[in-house]
Amino acid sequence: DQQVKQNSPSxxxxxxxxxxxxxxxxxxxxxxxxxYKKYPAEGPTFLISISSIKDKNEDGRFTVFLNKSAKxxxxxxxxxxxxxSAVYFCAATRDDSWGKLQFGAGTQVVVTP
Amino acid sequence: xxxxxxFPSHSVIEKGQTVTLRCDPISGHDNLYWYxxxxxxxxxxxxxxxxxxxxxxxxxxxNRFLAERTGGTYSTLKVQPAELxxxxxxxxxxxxxxxxxTQYFGPGTRLTVL
Numbered sequence: 438d439q440q441v442k443q444n445s446p447s448x449x450x451x452x453x454x455x456x457x458x459x460x461x462x463x464x465x466x467x468x469x470x471x472x473y474k475k476y477p478a479e480g481p482t483f484l485i486s487i488s489s490i491k492d493k494n495e496d497g498r499f500t501v502f503l504n505k506s507a508k509x510x511x512x513x514x515x516x517x518x519x520x521x522s523a524v525y526f527c528a529a530t531r532d533d534s535w536g537k538l539q540f541g542a543g544t545q546v547v548v549t550p
Numbered sequence: 551x552x553x554x555x556x557f558p559s560h561s562v563i564e565k566g567q568t569v570t571l572r573c574d575p576i577s578g579h580d581n582l583y584w585y586x587x588x589x590x591x592x593x594x595x596x597x598x599x600x601x602x603x604x605x606x607x608x609x610x611x612x613n614r615f616l617a618e619r620t621g622g623t624y625s626t627l628k629v630q631p632a633e634l635x636x637x638x639x640x641x642x643x644x645x646x647x648x649x650x651x652t653q654y655f656g657p658g659t660r661l662t663v664l
Contacts, residue, residue, distance in 0.1 A: 439592060469650045480554070480641055480655030481593070488650070526593060535605050536581060536648040540593040 440464045441529050443541035451549055456514040458544050460527030463508065467529040471538070472501060472512050475524045484525070485512070517548045552576070554656035556642050562662045568630040571659045575624070575644030582625050583645075583653060584617060588638035596640075599625060600648065611636075632663045 442461045450456045458472075468489040473481035487494040487501045487510070494501050500513045514521055527541040555574045563569050575582045584596040596615070597607040601622035610617070614633070619625040629636050639660050643653040 441592070473655075478657065480643075480657045482655070483652045486650070486652075528593075530650070532649060535598055535600070536583070536645060536651065536653065537595050537598060537606055537609075538583075538585075538593075538653065539595065540585075542590070542592040 439542075440467075441527055441539050441541040443527055443544050445544050446542070447545040447547070449547045449549060450517050452519060453516045456512075456517045456521065456546055456548070458512040458514075458525050458527070458546070460510045460512075460541055461508060462510075462529050464529070464531075464539075465508065466531050467539075468532050469530050470501070470503060470510050471528045471530075472499075473526045473528060473540075475526060475543070481526055514546075517546075519548050519550070522546055522548045554642055554644050554654050556640075556656040556659050558659060559657065560660045560662075562664065563632055564664050565634055566631045568628065569632055569661060571627045571629075571640050571642075571661070573625045573627070573642030573656060575642070576654055579644035579646055579654075580622070581645045581648050581651070581653075582619060583643040584625070584627055585641040585643065585655075586638050587641065587658075588635075593641065596627075598648070605648070629661070632661075634663050637661055637663045 471486040472484040475481045524543040528538040582599040595609040599619045639658040643655045645651040
């Protein structure tokens with residue numbers, strides 16, 4: 438039962454443009470959401486997070502938006518850079534689950550010159 | 551400060567053999583998590599230690615998998631006997647506290663069962 442879904446397995450974007458990654462979830466009990474970035478042969482690296490009491494969180498070029506009514510979140514990267522080429526995982530957790538993360542399948546982002 | 555380390559980075563074994571994966575968390579991190587990613591799918595939770603105690607092992611696939619964290623430091627994950635479907639990348643992560651604290655991931659161990 439996959440409760441976090443990333444329906445786009447890949448995304449290609451030109452350098453300097455905006456990358457928008459989407460994530461949907463089914464469990465309304467999730468109260469904390471995260472994005473991780475993963476390069477080949479490395480482990481996932483934390484990128485940005487958002488609590489369910491907020492609808493937006495921004496950190497430099499990265500902004501995460503949360504729409505609780507739609508059970509949807511998105512990650513915006515502006516402007517996209519070649520170093521952003523990686524797999525991006527959406528993850529969610531519940532406050533009573535001791536940090537157990539539930540991940541989506543990931544979106545491969547390729548930033549082209 | 552050293553990050554989460556995992557050993558080996560890659561293991562190739564035959565069906566029916568035993569393999570033991572090791573994870574060394576960041577020093578001082580009481581929480582240690584094991585996850586697995588199979589065939590490019592989602593990363594799935596396996597279990598969670600708080601110090602040496604298993605807090606949640608709801609994600610362990612079956613009793614062929616055994617995780618330990620003696621002394622609350624490093625952890626091992628043993629698969630015995632290994633089956634073809636156990637192939638995948640096994641990640642370990644650690645955090646200072648549980649809940650909404652950032653989990654730091656190791657580079658993973660790629661397990662291939664032939």
